[in-house]
Amino acid sequence: MAGIDTLPPLREVIxxxxxxxxxxxxxxxxxxxxxxxxxxxxxxxxxGCDVLEIGPGPGGLTRGLLAEGARRVLAIEKDARCLPALSEIxxxxxxxxxxxxxxxxEVDPLAHLTPPIRIAANLPYNVGTELLVRWLTPDAxxxxxxxxxxxxxxxxxxxxxxxPGSKAYGRLALLAQWRAEAEIVLTLPPEAFTPPPKVSSAVVHLTALPEPRYPADPKVLERVVAMAFNQRRKMLRAALRGLAPDIQDxxxxxxxxxxxxxxxVSLEQFCALARNIAAV
Incomplete structure (x- = not known):
């Protein structure tokens, strides 16, 4: 803990x-x-892990990751103003x-990291979902x-x-839960942040499964799910009409x-439908 003890409080750093x-x-x-x-x-x-952190800012989580024993941390920060503070860490x-x-x-983290690799980040709100989708949809x-x-x-x-059955259920749930175990592990109120955002925040922990939960071609599954939820108020026989002439069967x-x-519709059912469509 010697390293973290020598660093000034974050408000002072800011x-x-x-x-x-x-x-x-x-x-x-x-x-x-x-x-x-x-x-x-x-x-x-x-x-025994390298850790990828996106958007460390002044380095609060960075300090925590290092103090908790991360082998190495790669911190990718877009804001050059934060670099001197991160250099101190x-x-x-x-x-x-x-x-x-x-x-x-745009940065390829694999050029800087050695497996096993964990990703931990207080993601910038404007790129969080896009990064998650990328991490959940690699080629292999x-x-x-x-x-x-x-x-x-x-x-x-x-x-x-x-x-399934909840208003929040959709493409993101299916994408995450097909290939990972996902759970909310911490909820934080706006006042925990500076400046306080207008909404509460939550930390999600996802553990990669060795293989997808149910067999399906990723591209076919994504197409089926996208069409289904783009018209989520429609019955599926109408929403998915463009997939196959005999979609009802x-x-x-x-x-x-x-x-x-x-x-x-459950994840297992969507995967079954994707396999059926792939057989067209």
């Missing part, structure tokens, strides 16, 4: 380096080091923190990461873990009533 949060970058800083340490612990045992943990100034949507499975521990707006977190063969709507 004042010293003039790090006011920028709305355009989706920034809301979490300054309570007890909370950032808790999030780091929720990411699991990191002693790197100096306190020699050889264990690499900071890349760049856009997480299992992915390069073992687990994801990610902060989202609470509404997005609820969509990731949603069950294919729905029934997959254990789905043609009069069902997308939000009532």
């Amino acid at each position: 004042a010293t380096h003039g790090l006011s949060a920028k709305k355009a970058l989706g920034q809301n800083f979490l300054l309570d080091l007890n909370l950032t340490a808790k999030i780091a612990r929720l990411a699991g045992d990191m002693s 790197a100096a306190a943990y020699p050889g264990r923190l690499e900071v890349v100034n760049g856009d997480a949507l 499975w299992p992915p390069f990461w073992d687990s994801l521990t990610l902060m989202f707006q609470k509404e997005v977190a609820e969509r990731i873990v949603a069950a 294919r729905l029934e063969a997959s254990g789905i009533k043609p009069t069902d709507r997308a939000e009532t």
Whole structure:
């Protein structure tokens, strides 16, 4: 713990380096080091892992990840104003923190990381969902990461873990739950952040499954799910009419009533339908 003990409080770091949060970058800083340490612990045992962090800002979670024993942390930060603060953390943990100034949507983290790899981040709101979808849809499975521990707006977190029949259930739930175990492990109120966002936040922990929960071609499954939820108020026989001329028969063969709507259909049923459609 020597490294973290030598570093100044985050509010002092922000004042010293003039790090006011920028709305355009989706920034809301979490300054309570007890909370950032808790999030780091929720990411699991990191002693033998490299950790990818996106949007570290002044480095609250970065400190937690290093203090909890991460082998190495790669922090990708778009805002160059944060680099001096992150350099101070790197100096306190020699050889264990690499900071890349760049856009997480454009940087290839695998050039900097050695498996096993965990991802832990208080994701910038404006890129969080896009990054999650990328991590859940690689060309090959299992992915390069073992687990994801990610902060989202609470509404997005609820969509990731949603069950059939709920309003939050949709494409994101199916995408996440097809290939990972997903659970909300922490909820945070707006006042935990500086500046406070307008909504509550939640941390989701996802553990990659060795293989998808049910067999299906990823591209076919995505097409079926997209069509179903793009017209979620319609019965599936109408919403999926463009998939096959005999869609009603294919729905029934997959254990789905043609009069069902997308939000009532389980992941297993969607996978069965995707296999049926792939056989056209």
